[in-house]
Amino acid sequence: MLLVYKVPNEPSAARVYVWRKLKKLAAVLIHDSVWVLPATPQTREHFQWLATEIDEMEGEATVWESRLAMGDEDQLIEQFNNAIDQTYREILREIKMKNADLAALSRRYQQARAKDYFDSEIGRQVRESLIAAKGGPR
Numbered sequence: 001m002l003l004v005y006k007v008p009n010e011p012s013a014a015r016v017y018v019w020r021k022l023k024k025l026a027a028v029l030i031h032d033s034v035w036v037l038p039a040t041p042q043t044r045e046h047f048q049w050l051a052t053e054i055d056e057m058e059g060e061a062t063v064w065e066s067r068l069a070m071g072d073e074d075q076l077i078e079q080f081n082n083a084i085d086q087t088y089r090e091i092l093r094e095i096k097m098k099n100a101d102l103a104a105l106s107r108r109y110q111q112a113r114a115k116d117y118f119d120s121e122i123g124r125q126v127r128e129s130l131i132a133a134k135g136g137p138r
Contacts, residue, residue: 003035003047007059014057021050026115028079038117077118087112088122095129
C-alpha cells in the first residue's frame with residue numbers, strides 16, 4: 001500500500017500529526033511524502049483513514065495498492081524488520097532484568113507485534129522469552 005500526500009505548510013501541527021501517525025503504523029518513507037506498508041486489510045484501512053484525515057486538513061492524499069515491479073523487495077522488507085527488531089531487542093533486554101514487569105512487557109510485545117508485518121525472528125524469541133518468564137509452556 002502506498003500513501004502519497006501533501007498537507008499545507010501551516011499550521012505545522014498537521015504535518016507533524018501525519019508524520020507521527022505514519023511512524024506509529026511503522027510505515028516506511030520511500031520518497032518525499034510517499035510512504036509504504038505491506039498490503040493487508042488492516043494497512044489498507046489505516047491508510048484510507050489517514051487519507052481522509054489529511055483531506056479534512058485541507059491537504060491531498062491518495063492511497064495506492066501496488067506491487068514492486070523493479071527494485072529490491074528484500075531490502076524493503078529488511079527496512080520494516082530493522083525498525084521492529086529494535087523494539088523487540090529492547091523488550092528482550094528488559095525481560096532479562098530482575099523484577100521485570102511482565103504484564104507491561106507483554107503489552108509492549110502485543111503493540112510491536114501489530115507492526116511486525118513480516119514475522120520477525122526476534123519477535124518469536126520475545127514471545128518465547130515472555131512465555132518462559134511467566135512459567136508457561138513453550
